[in-house]
Amino acid sequence: MRRTLLPFAVLLMPLMTPSALGQVSTTDSPTGVALADRLVGTWELVSYQVEDKETGTFIDAMGSTPRGRVIFTRDGWVAFNLEGSDRKPASTDAERAALLNSLVAYIGRYRVEGDQWVTSVQTAWAPEWVGTEQRRTIRLDGNYADVTTPWRVMPNWNAGRPSRSHVRFKRAS
Numbered sequence: 011m012r013r014t015l016l017p018f019a020v021l022l023m024p025l026m027t028p029s030a031l032g033q034v035s036t037t038d039s040p041t042g043v044a045l046a047d048r049l050v051g052t053w054e055l056v057s058y059q060v061e062d063k064e065t066g067t068f069i070d071a072m073g074s075t076p077r078g079r080v081i082f083t084r085d086g087w088v089a090f091n092l093e094g095s096d097r098k099p100a101s102t103d104a105e106r107a108a109l110l111n112s113l114v115a116y117i118g119r120y121r122v123e124g125d126q127w128v129t130s131v132q133t134a135w136a137p138e139w140v141g142t143e144q145r146r147t148i149r150l151d152g153n154y155a156d157v158t159t160p161w162r163v164m165p166n167w168n169a170g171r172p173s174r175s176h177v178r179f180k181r182a183s
Contacts, residue, residue: 046122048150049082053179055092056154063161063172071167071175072112080179088120088129092177110135111166116144125149136165153181 055078060071073095081089094112098105116134120127129144147158157177163170 044122045125045127045148045150049122049127049148049155050084051082052182053080053082053155054182055079056178056180057176058092058178059176060164060168060173061176062168063174068176069168078114079182082120082127086119086121087117088127089117091115113166118144138165155179155181 055072055076058070058072058076059068061068071094072092075095076093077095078090078092080092081087092114097109097112100106100109113135116129116131116136116139118129118131118133120129122128126145126147129146131139131142131144134140145160149156155178157175157179159175159177161172161174163172164175167173
């Protein structure tokens with residue numbers, strides 16, 4: 011019986027990958043595993059720095075000990091929730107508004123193109139992101155993922171000047 015089931019299991023395995031679910035998966039690791047397949051799981055935020063385009067300086071936009079997760083599902087969803095250091099409960103409208111400066115959160119469908127993933131944003135902390143595509147370049151190194159955004163103006167930091175984010179995650183599962 012085990013001999014009979016083994017060929018079926020081997021045939022079904024490709025059906026369970028993000029590639030088979032309609033995502034483009036063109037980047038292969040040295041071991042031949044596609045980037046889309048390697049992204050699936052939960053990643054914990056390690057660091058979040060912002061590079062100012064004009065000056066080249068780096069700032070810890072989320073503080074020295076940010077927290078958060080990004081979750082990539084096998085069926086093509088991605089969910090981000092990244093928070094800055096030392097967030098405290100707000101008691102006034104001004105304090106609640108200030109909390110948005112230390113938050114990045116969005117959910118959408120993703121696909122992989124080369125060394126990038128592209129999210130079609132369906133819900134976000136910043137309404138102007140809903141309906142957009144957010145592109146991120148990613149480099150995986152063992153249990154770490156280094157992510158770089160394109161140059162853009164973020165709604166919550168760098169005083170409206172162009173910047174890009176450099177984010178590091180560690181695989182949590």
